[in-house]
Amino acid sequence: MSVENKVAIVTGGASGIGFQYALELLQNGLRAVTLADTDAAKGEEAVAKISNDFGADKVLFVETDVSVKVQLANAFKQTVEKFGNLDIVINNAGVMVEAIWEKMININLKGTIYSCILAMEEYFPKYKSGDEGIIVNTSSVAGLQEVPIFPFYATTKHAIIGLSKSLGTPQNYATTKTRVMTICPGPTVTPLMQDLENKAFNERYRALTGEFFKLVGDVGKPQTVDVVSKCMMKVIQEGSNGSIWVVENGEIYEIAPPDRKDMKK
Template sequence: MSVENKVAIVTGGASGIGFHYALELLQNGLRAVTLADTDAAKGEEAVAKISNDFGADKVLFVKTDVTVKDQLANAFKQTVEKFGNLDIVINNAGVMVEAIWEKMININLNGTIYSCILAMEEYFPKYKSGDEAVIVNISSTVGLQAVPILPFYSATKHAIIGLSTSLGTPQNYATTKTRIVTICPGPTDTPLLQDLENKAFNERYRALTGAFLKFVGDAGKPQTIDFVPKCMMKAIQEGSNGSIWVVENGEIYEIAPADRKDMKK
């Protein structure tokens, strides 16, 4: 799939890696993008930057808390009202703060689920410009392994993989024509890796911070924030429905979840 002349929504798109996802899409010919984010000040900055580089008709910011259904639905509504179409949704909004685990689950998982429902059930059937639409769900390498310091964050990212692979089945594609791909970035130079001790659930988990930072260090330097979006583009262009892509240490590779029968000891 080419993103040329397509319209996208990026949740959490006003800054950080979400903003870089939007830039990468536009650099590859995207017609327009909506940045759905809670931070209005960052949203204004992002709109100014994109308008200057690509044109004022290329971007829309909608103040959006993905945990509030009406706000997320409004971002979809405003997108089609302004641009006429919707072809791609990047479910990027997320936090990594174990101390507020209930809010984290609402943002990371519930917000992604509702966005998928809006896209697949309501907006893509009416507003996709071609034969196929795409959802990119952002998980993490911590959704593929045990991470002692981040059990609740890891749980949300494991859940994203389960959501994506279950939605990304031939049975669902046959009726929705929506292709689902999942990106699992490894350690990346974003604010998520900053101030980890204060993000821990309690003192016991806080004491494990050093071990986690050693794990990150052993994996090499965190990858740059602009590398992951380039890999996301590859996954959009080449990824099959339900595919999972790991992005770490300067490479992107597809993985295949094991069948439970193959996992039997």
């Protein structure tokens, strides 16, 4: 799929990986993008940057807490009111602070679920400009293995994979014409990776933070956001419905989880 002349929403799009996704999409011909984010100051900066580089008609910022249904619905509504279409939704908003695990579930998981419902059930059927809509949900390498340091964060990211696989089935595609994929970044240079010790649940978990990189694999130096955004384009352009993609060490590869019967001991 080409993103040329398409319209996208990127949650958590005012900075970090989300903002880089928006830039990458626009560089590849996207007609317009909505940045849905809680940080109004960063949102204004992002709009100024995109307007300067691509034109003021290319971007909309909507202050949005994805865990609040009415705010997320408003971001979708404002997108089609301004741009007329909606073709791509990248669910990127997320937090990793174990002490606020209920809020983390609301943002990482519930926000993603509601965004998928809005896209598949309400907006793509009426406003997509082509034959299919695209959803890319953000999991993590933490969604593919155990992470003793951040068990509650890992739980939300495991759930995202289950959500995407279940929505991204032939049965659902037949009726929604929506391709659903999952991207699983490894450690990346973003605020999410800063101050890890204070993001642990308590002292027992904090004692493990020195082992974090070993627990998520031998990744060496964390990758940069521009590398992840270029890999996102590959997922959109080439990813099949229900596919899962890992991005780590600047490399992207598709994975295929085994059937449960093949995992019998």
